[in-house]
Amino acid sequence: MARNWAGTYEYTAPRIVQATSVDDVRRLLAAPGRVRALGTRHSFTDLPDTTGTLVDVTGFAPEFELDEAAQTVTVPAGIRYGVLAVWLDERGWALRNMGSLPHINVGGATATATHGSGDANPVLSASVRAFRYVGADAEVHDVRRGDPDFDALVVGLGAFGIIVSLTLDVQPTFRVRQDIYTGVTWDAALGRYDELTSAGYSVSVFSRWEDPGVGYVWVKTRLDTDDDPVADTLLDGVRAVSGESPLGVEDNVTELAGVPGPWMLRLPHFRLDAQPSFGDEIQSEYFVARADAPATLDAVRALGDGIRPHLIWTELRTAAADELWLSPAYRRDAVIIHFTWYNHADAVAAAVARIETVLEPFGARPHWGKLHGFDRRRMERVHPRLADARAVFERLDPDGRFTNAHLERVGVREPR
Template identity: 85%
Template sequence: MARNWAGTYEYTAPRIIVATSLDDVRRVLAGRGRVRALGTRHSFTDLPDTTGTLVDVTGMPPDFALDESAGTVTVAAGTRYGVLAHWLEEHGWALGNMGSLPHINVGGATATGTHGSGDANQVLSASVRAFRYVGADAEVHDVRRGDPDFDALVVGLGAYGVVVAVTLDVQRSFRVRQDIYTGVTWDAVLGDYDALTGAGYSVSVFSRWDTDTAGYVWVKTRLDADDDPVPDVLLDAVRATGGESPLGVEDNVTELAGVPGPWMLRLPHFRLDAEPSFGDEIQSEYFVDRALAVDALNAVRALGDDIRPHLIWTELRTAAADELWLSPAYRRDVVIIHFTWLNHPDEVAALVARIEAALEPFGARPHWGKRHGFDRIAIERVHPRLADARAVFERLDPAGRFSNAHLERLGVREPR
């Protein structure tokens, strides 16, 4: 049976069709029954699943199209970010940010509000300038930034059609270095969180919720010149001179130790030519208003002793606000609290419930594609435009062909 990339979710759809062209997608939609798009299978839930047909769009050719005057690139939705990034670098262009895994596909990542890191960097979805999808009528539809439904549809969870191409904002190529700082304490992190997250173009804290020590700080510095200086001390952490990874998997991470390199080989944590992360894992993630970051982190710290036995790593990141209705950063700068769990499903489910209870006073929004326990009431509480987005999806797909149990459980689509 087909599973997600980590092997921790098994798809129940009776049919998976690999599309290699737009006509393949249209043929599926010309038939009957429910349909969902399937990408690089990085969801940890039944979000992409269906009782009908899964259309795997990763077999469609990238069809790169760079418009230098507009500052955009158009690419097939099933294309991996890392593949797009290498093509852009060859042509002297770059994406503003990337997720930690370059293996994720453009359509799936933008449809779920997936992100990189950086105080001034928005989630990946915010770079979408336009997109093309096949609707329930089997016709091709184009949507552009500024169109009436655009802000509802970009983070659209596949709820209204199969996205086949995406146009993204791009900029001129740039260079980045990565440095690891060790020994940062919670007192320092919580005492000056702005100084910590503002220390680079992209900053992550890797933690196991130890009592005193927060963990490692992974700083990605955007360079004007390869010999730009970086500090040896960050708060009470010291810059490591070796290339050891805080993730403990040095054979699959991008180059560390301050070695300058092109953006697409530094902004992701993991290398495109290697297996990402740890595998056999479960992931959860929550987005909290940055203004509430310290209190939210302290609430999770109180659970640290119970979290550690089932945790591989927590990663703390930031993202800037946007205007996309179902974005986890909709109209608020956020701190992002990520958990990579051991494959302990029962224990993780219990911990997720406790973490969500601890974060409820702070209006935490879950990552759409990762394990969480939210229902329709809880999602409506933290996503103020949910009803508006649902109305758009219902109008575009009145028969619910792109709906599924997951979307109906969360109130993204109406029950059928």
């Protein structure tokens, strides 16, 4: 019985096969039937599932190709970000940003527009310079930034083929420190939201929608030198001097209390060598225009008492706009409202429905890999290039080998 990493979704595919090479993937696609890629299993729905074969791409050898002149690295799609990050840092290079979990694989994270945080940092998919995939014809195809289909395919949800490798932008390594601020009130946060989110290279707010304070503000500061000063106050809050984590689990969180360290040990919230997050959890997440942040957050606050019994944490983050057609940050600087829920499936489904109702006037776009209730009609309302992307996927995969019930339900593929 195969489940996602949190144990809260069970795959229904009759067969899971591990591929260790491009030739393995090509052989699978030379035979008839539907195929979907499976990575580190961080989706919370039937998005990766299939009535045919799931091909696990995490078994490829961890072989990387660094091009220092071009400032890129080429990696297998199934590699975890944390493994790549260690390798890069040893050679003096870095990724622009990372997600909160370094355990996620590069192919799955970029295909679903997963992200870290930071006003100037786009989703992880924006760092993709090129990628290679095996298509419905069982042949290998290369797509590069600037190609006609590139912006349609980067956040492609596995809807057109099996991605086997990606080329990512890199930059020289850098240092980061993490500080927690407490005591910031909702009045201050909503009145000066841009000041709050621009307080560091990456800023996250951990909240349970209680009054009067927002909760914890987790600020990651990019350093020129390890003794760069940081502010002791943020809005009407103060910097905590202890290493207390809002996530409450000291042995799996990256080091806090302002201790400088390399980027790959500070940008993620969680350590690669420990169990991430809480486990046995459900996640949902929405992107709204950053300009609408105060009104949007105020609307969700009104639901606080009703959703709190089922909520572990809400995390508020930001992302810069991009040009990727199915990115939730497409042409819109975003505030991201993430919910980590207890595994109370029915209650969470009801809470998600209430949240989506209050977010509807703000054109919220759900994270593709998290629990949501959107269908094709609702997706088309908030994703202006959905029909264009769907046309590209149908052209590349006319027989629907890479489609599934989820993709058809949300309008990424045509029904079959």
